Amino acid sequence: MAKLMYRDAIRNTIFQEMQRDQRVVVLGEDVVGGMGTAGGPEAIGGIWSTSTGFYEAFGPDRVIDTPISESAIMGAAGGLALAGKRPVAEIMFADFIGVSMDQLWNQIAKFRYMFGGKSVCPVVIRMPCGAGYNAAAQHSQMIHQFVTNMPGLKVVMPVTPADACGLLRQAIRDDDPVVFLEHKFLYSMTGEVPDDPDFLVRFGHARLARAGEDVTIVATGMMVGYAETAADDLAQDGIGCDVIDLRTTSPLDEEAIFDSVEVTGRLVVVDEAPPRCSLATDISALVAQKAFASLKAPIEMVTAPHTPVPFARELESAYLPSPAKIAAAARKTLEYR
Amino acid sequence: MQLNREALTRAYRQMKLIREFEERLHEEIQSGEIAGFTHLYCGQEAVAVGVCEHLSVVDKIVSTHRGHGHCLAKGCEVDGMMKEIWGSQEGLCNGKGGSMHIADIDKGMLGANGIVGGGAPIAVGAALSSKIDGPDANGRLAVSIAFSGDGACNQGTTFEAMNLAAVTRAPAIFVFENNHYSEHTGDAYAVGTSRDIASRAEAFGMKVWRADGTDFFAVHDCMREMLEYVRTPGNGPAAVEFDTERFFGHFEGDPQRYRGEGEIDRIRETRDCIRKFRDSVTGAKLLTDADLDRLDAEALDAIENAVQASRSAARPKAENVLDNVYISY
Numbered sequence: 001m002a003k004l005m006y007r008d009a010i011r012n013t014i015f016q017e018m019q020r021d022q023r024v025v026v027l028g029e030d031v032v033g034g035m036g037t038a039g040g041p042e043a044i045g046g047i048w049s050t051s052t053g054f055y056e057a058f059g060p061d062r063v064i065d066t067p068i069s070e071s072a073i074m075g076a077a078g079g080l081a082l083a084g085k086r087p088v089a090e091i092m093f094a095d096f097i098g099v100s101m102d103q104l105w106n107q108i109a110k111f112r113y114m115f116g117g118k119s120v121c122p123v124v125i126r127m128p129c130g131a132g133y134n135a136a137a138q139h140s141q142m143i144h145q146f147v148t149n150m151p152g153l154k155v156v157m158p159v160t161p162a163d164a165c166g167l168l169r170q171a172i173r174d175d176d177p178v179v180f181l182e183h184k185f186l187y188s189m190t191g192e193v194p195d196d197p198d199f200l201v202r203f204g205h206a207r208l209a210r211a212g213e214d215v216t217i218v219a220t221g222m223m224v225g226y227a228e229t230a231a232d233d234l235a236q237d238g239i240g241c242d243v244i245d246l247r248t249t250s251p252l253d254e255e256a257i258f259d260s261v262e263v264t265g266r267l268v269v270v271d272e273a274p275p276r277c278s279l280a281t282d283i284s285a286l287v288a289q290k291a292f293a294s295l296k297a298p299i300e301m302v303t304a305p306h307t308p309v310p311f312a313r314e315l316e317s318a319y320l321p322s323p324a325k326i327a328a329a330a331r332k333t334l335e336y337r
Numbered sequence: 338m339q340l341n342r343e344a345l346t347r348a349y350r351q352m353k354l355i356r357e358f359e360e361r362l363h364e365e366i367q368s369g370e371i372a373g374f375t376h377l378y379c380g381q382e383a384v385a386v387g388v389c390e391h392l393s394v395v396d397k398i399v400s401t402h403r404g405h406g407h408c409l410a411k412g413c414e415v416d417g418m419m420k421e422i423w424g425s426q427e428g429l430c431n432g433k434g435g436s437m438h439i440a441d442i443d444k445g446m447l448g449a450n451g452i453v454g455g456g457a458p459i460a461v462g463a464a465l466s467s468k469i470d471g472p473d474a475n476g477r478l479a480v481s482i483a484f485s486g487d488g489a490c491n492q493g494t495t496f497e498a499m500n501l502a503a504v505t506r507a508p509a510i511f512v513f514e515n516n517h518y519s520e521h522t523g524d525a526y527a528v529g530t531s532r533d534i535a536s537r538a539e540a541f542g543m544k545v546w547r548a549d550g551t552d553f554f555a556v557h558d559c560m561r562e563m564l565e566y567v568r569t570p571g572n573g574p575a576a577v578e579f580d581t582e583r584f585f586g587h588f589e590g591d592p593q594r595y596r597g598e599g600e601i602d603r604i605r606e607t608r609d610c611i612r613k614f615r616d617s618v619t620g621a622k623l624l625t626d627a628d629l630d631r632l633d634a635e636a637l638d639a640i641e642n643a644v645q646a647s648r649s650a651a652r653p654k655a656e657n658v659l660d661n662v663y664i665s666y
């Protein structure tokens with residue numbers, strides 16, 4: 001075990017996989033940083049420090065610094081993968097997925113199905129996502145809701161440094177295309193990470209972050225920490241919560257949710273994205289449909305509002321779910337008669 | 338063409354206002370009062386002002402993440418901009434947008450942009466609208482300007498926008514500000530071996546210009562020629578590449594280790610558009626040092642007032658988060 005920051009867990013995992021497998025390549029904007037400058041390659045490195053030292057270790061063929069061209073990054077990752085490589089592409093902010101959407105949605109996600117199961121496209125698309133930095137409407141968004149809606153993609157949202165490592169290694173070794181969403185706010189979080197170079201966290205297995213018998217709280221990304229804070233607060237009043245960190249939204253660990261709701265009978269779904277056609281509505285619908293008999297109260301959703309992400313501090317705080325809003329929602333399910 | 342005293346005064350005032358706006362933000366950001374990402378325009382003032390001094394309110398501009406200079410040059414209010422950057426409810430965008438999303442549609446400023454390459458297609462749309470509206474009484478078309486960086490010229494959107502403007506003969510002008518960096522990457526790498534953005538535009542069949550973007554008079558002259566051409570119905574778009582410099586980091590907080598030894602001192606010394614302007618107009622005895630010193634003081638005052646006003650300006654309330662998503666719903 002080593003204590004690592006989330007961002008270092010990601011960097012180290014990619015590095016180890018590149019050492020282990022020649023087919024693993026990295027591409028993205030400023031992943032080398034300093035190309036074509038007086039400072040030279042790696043003068044600075046990527047803005048997230050998740051590819052530091054790669055260029056020196058693996059050279060320009062496997063560490064590809066790209067111009068600002070998200071469409072080409074995404075499509076080239078697809079092409080590299082169809083041709084037998086295992087690209088780990090970085091889209092600097094998840095918001096920029098907009099520029100590259102066709103290559104992800106109509107190309108990468110669908111190859112295998114359209115080609116009758118005859119293709120393998122093992123791409124990993126890493127995208128830092130989420131709010132919390134007052135970076136406003138085009139640099140703060142969650143995008144798991146629409147990539148989860150795309151058949152053919154797997155969608156991963158690690159919360160702890162250990163999961164960042166184990167899930168990323170799984171993503172790189174997985175033969176399907178994976179969208180790997182790193183919440184920007186988690187980059188500097190530290191935690192124990194196993195040293196085992198084959199440590200994997202399998203997709204579709206949720207993590208129980210807190211255990212309790214009164215309310216089930218389902219969350220992803222930065223919201224898991226908020227839910228844990230809410231659960232700790234509720235515990236002071238003798239209210240026990242299961243906090244389920246989904247880890248992957250596609251595949252989804254439905255059983256973990258149903259098993260918990262069977263015990264608690266109460267569900268709060270927390271989602272940093274706006275509420276319509278979202279992960280929150282999806283999970284609510286699944287529980288209403290398949291675990292209706294277990295429910296003792298209406299399902300509560302704590303989500304962002306149906307607005308873009310605002311800039312000002314006060315507005316962004318109002319936009320985001322909070323531990324207080326989550327705790328209030330949990331209490332509401334308990335007060336239902 | 339020789340500019341008169343009044344035009345020179347206005348140009349200097351605008352450039353200096355942008356300079357002081359950015360120098361002050363550079364200081365204020367370090368104190369932590371301002372939230373979010375801020376990209377400063379210092380060093381490139383001659384481009385924004387040399388371009389926008391020719392425009393009227395019916396002409397449109399579309400800007401970038403490094404937009405403060407374009408906004409001020411196009412006539413956005415200093416106080417409204419500063420308050421926006423402070424996240425105030427009184428800001429130009431009610432604190433919803435911040436530095437990267439300042440806009441003032443009434444002034445023909447169709448928005449800064451957080452998406453690199455997001456602006457050029459929008460500028461073409463505005464140019465197409467001008468074409469539909471047709472020329473004014475003097476037979477001249479309103480134009481639309483797309484400001485883009487050397488990094489943005491690598492986006493497909495920028496290429497598509499140029500081609501669309503060319504095939505529709507839209508009165509658009511693509512202004513490429515080559516400050517030689519896109520974030521931490523040099524144009525020597527990212528713009529390919531040619532390092533030549535203008536010839537990319539030329540390949541779409543556009544007329545292109547090239548000029549020293551740190552020389553206000555070069556920018557202003559070349560813009561006059563371009564506008565003469567683009568405002569004439571039937572001619573279609575044009576493009577220009579300005580060779581310019583950014584004095585600060587990509588964003589505030591950038592350690593800039595990609596720069597050469599002494600690079601910032603050198604460009605501040607030899608490539609400062611404001612210093613060059615000053616030397617040129619005082620040398621030619623068009624304006625005196627005293628005239629310019631007075632304008633310097635005015636700019637500093639305007640910025641000080643804007644900062645003070647921003648500090649005490651009304652903050653948004655939580656419920657404002659729901660405003661302005663739709664007009665009606």
Ligand SMILES: Cc1ncc(C[n+]2csc(CCOP(=O)(O)OP(=O)(O)O)c2C)c(N)n1
Pocket residue numbers: 029068070092096099401402403451452453454485486487488489490516518519520583587
């Ligand atoms: C679509 C998209 N990709 C990447 C970024 C991140 N980014 C912001 S500014 C920038 C560099 C832009 O360079 P350039 O166009 O030369 O403008 P400059 O910063 O020099 O003014 C990058 C990569 C972004 N905002 N949008």
Ligand SMILES: [Mg+2]
Pocket residue numbers: 486487488514515516517518519520
């Ligand atoms: Mg640039």
